[in-house]
Amino acid sequence: MAARVLDLVTELLDEAEAGGCAAGAVGVAVPGIVEEAAGRVVLSANLGWRDLDLAALLAERTELPIAIGHDVRAGGLAESVLGAGRHCRDLLFLPIGTGIAGAMILDGRPYAAGGYAGEIGHLRVEPDGRPCRCGGGGCLERYASAAAIAGAYAARAGEPVTAAEVAARVAAGDPVAVAVWGEAVEALAVALGAYATVCAPELVIVGGGLAGSGELLLEPLRAALSARLTFQRVPRIVRAELGDRAGLLGAALLARAGAGAP
Known part of the structure; x- marks a missing residue:
């Protein structure tokens, strides 16, 4: 897989140069545990990587400045600079899909803690709750991810569905869908x-x-969160603006910074 990534980067650089727009740096966003400062992938289960010095491999191949980032943190960076959070210094980017992760922006800067920060999907929201692939139980991801919502509905209704279909049934008033959705919102x-x-x-x-x-x-998430908070600041909750481009744009921002651009 690493060889395929190196080849793809080389192809993209060649295409850019042929089009009269030679790249000055390379940015790559990777899922898993990533040490951005070192350019090292500690673990990426989806890609089968462990302790991979990706920045060094790319630098050797391309002879360009290299920036390596975590996919969710790269997306959070893009949303904070170019998207819904561009006028905000303290925010959480919370992508909810098959799993749940978080990108923390504190005082205007991404917070990584050596690649371990932001695993909000593994906060325990239910004591003695559903077992999680992380080895724990009751994790947020097991109640509020798209996979969890679809699975909970299927278990109760006896019908396989997607999370998008559950959402449509919530809008239509399906009581099973409404119950599953409410549990996800509460989690x-x-x-x-x-x-x-x-x-x-x-x-x-x-x-x-x-x-x-x-x-x-x-809307129900805002209400549920507000009801839980007493003295704490109640954050605004909004939809991301950049969609699937967030990680790509974040990688570009990392590359730009790595090349010394403001």
């Missing part, structure tokens, strides 16, 4: 309440596939 409110207490974000930007449900998700 998100529990996790965001904990995050708001510790980090006090001004803004939560919801992205990923589930953000496509729009106010069907955001």
Whole structure:
């Protein structure tokens, strides 16, 4: 897989140069645990990588400045600079898809903690709850991810569906869908309440596939979170603006910074 990535980067650089727009740096966003400063992928289960010095490999191949980022943090960076959070210094970017992760922007800067920060999908929202692939149980991801919502509906209704179909059935008043959706919203409110207490974000930007449900998700989530908070700052909750381009744009921003551009 690493060889394929190196070949793809080389092809893209050649295409850019042939088009009269030679690249000055390379940015790559990777899922998993990533040490951005070192340019090292600690673990990417989806790609089968462990302790891979990706920046060094790319630098050797391209002879250009290299920036390596985490895919969600890169997306959060893009939303904070170019998207829904561009006028905000403290925010959480929360993409909800097959899983749930978070990109923390604190005082205007992405916070990575060596690649381990932002795993909000593994906050425990239900004591002795559903087992999670992380080895724990009761994790947010097991209640509020798109996969969890679809699975919970299928288990109760006996019918395989997607999360988007569950959302459509919520809008149509399907009682099973409404119950599953409400549980997901409540789980998100529990996790965001904990995050708001510790980090006090001004803004939560919801992205990923589930953000496509729009106010069907955001309106009850705002209400549920507000009801849980007492003295804490209540963050605004909005939909991401950049969609699937967020990670790509974030990688470009990392490359731009790596090349010394402002």
